[in-house]
Amino acid sequence: MASNYYKFAVHPVTMEILNEHINNILKQLPPDVVMVAVTKTRPVDVLKQAYDLGLRDFGENRVQEMLEKQPILPADIRWHLIGHLQTNKVKFIAPFVHLIHSVDSLKLLEEINRQAARQNRTIDCLLQIYIATEESKFGLDQSEAEALLESEVYKTMTNIRICGLMGMATFTDDVSLVRREFAGLKSMFETIKQKYFRQSEYFNIISMGMSGDYLTAIEEGSTMVRIGTALFGER
Numbered sequence: 543m544a545s546n547y548y549k550f551a552v553h554p555v556t557m558e559i560l561n562e563h564i565n566n567i568l569k570q571l572p573p574d575v576v577m578v579a580v581t582k583t584r585p586v587d588v589l590k591q592a593y594d595l596g597l598r599d600f601g602e603n604r605v606q607e608m609l610e611k612q613p614i615l616p617a618d619i620r621w622h623l624i625g626h627l628q629t630n631k632v633k634f635i636a637p638f639v640h641l642i643h644s645v646d647s648l649k650l651l652e653e654i655n656r657q658a659a660r661q662n663r664t665i666d667c668l669l670q671i672y673i674a675t676e677e678s679k680f681g682l683d684q685s686e687a688e689a690l691l692e693s694e695v696y697k698t699m700t701n702i703r704i705c706g707l708m709g710m711a712t713f714t715d716d717v718s719l720v721r722r723e724f725a726g727l728k729s730m731f732e733t734i735k736q737k738y739f740r741q742s743e744y745f746n747i748i749s750m751g752m753s754g755d756y757l758t759a760i761e762e763g764s765t766m767v768r769i770g771t772a773l774f775g776e777r
C-alpha cells in the first residue's frame with residue numbers, strides 16, 4: 543500500500559459524533575490531564591474537524607505523515623511524535639514538534655539536541671519506558687533511563703528538556719495487569735523525579751493511556767492520554 547494511503551481513508555465518524563466522543567472523553571478526564579488526539583492514518587479533513595471542535599494536541603507516529611499534514615493545518619496545533627523516531631528523521635520535525643514521547647536512546651536524544659540547537663529552540667521530550675510484559679522493540683528500562691540521565695553527554699545538552707515518561711501497557715483484557723504496569727510507570731516517574739528533577743517543575747508528564755485503557759491510566763496517575771480509536775473510530 544502507498545505510504546500516504548491515509549489520504550484516501552474514509553472518515554469513520556461525522557462531526558456530530560466526533561463532538562460527542564470528544565465531550566464524553568473530556569468529561570472523564572481530570573482537568574489537568576491533557577488529551578492528545580492520535581490522528582495517525584486519518585485524512586487532514588478529520589484533523590481539521592477535530593481542530594474546529596477545539597482540539598489542539600495531535601499525535602502522529604510517523605514522521606512522514608506528520609510532515610505531510612503539518613504545513614496545511616493551523617499553526618497553533620501542538621504536534622506530538624508518539625511513535626519510534628529514527629535519528630535521521632529528527633531534522634525534519636525539529637522546527638515545529640511540540641513534544642517527542644518516544645526517546646529511547648542517548649544517541650537519539652543527542653540528535654534531537656543538535657537539531658533543536660540549529661533551530662534555536664528547546665525541544666521537550668519524554669523517555670519512553672518499557673512497561674509491558676509482551677514483546678516490544680522500543681523503550682528503556684529504569685536502569686537504562688538512569689544511565690542516560692547520569693551520562694556526561696546528557697549533562698551537556700542545552701536544547702532539550704526531559705519533561706517526563708511515556709509508556710504503553712500490554713494489549714490485553716487483563717485490567718489488573720495493565721493497572722500494575724501503569725502503577726510501575728508512575729512509581730518510576732516519582733523515583734526519577736526525586737533523583738534527577740527535584741528542582742525541575744517541567745518534569746511533570748506521565749504519558750500513559752490509550753483508547754482501551756485510559757480510565758485505568760488516569761486512576762494510576764496519568765497526566766497525558768493518547769487517544770485515537772475512541773475519538774475517530776477504528777483505523
Ligand SMILES: *Cc1c(COP(=O)(O)O)cnc(C)c1O
Binds near residue numbers: 770772
Ligand atoms: C496508535 C497509538 C495510540 C492510540 O491508540 P488508540 O488505541 O487508537 O487510542 C496511542 N499511543 C501510541 C504510541 C500509538 O501508536
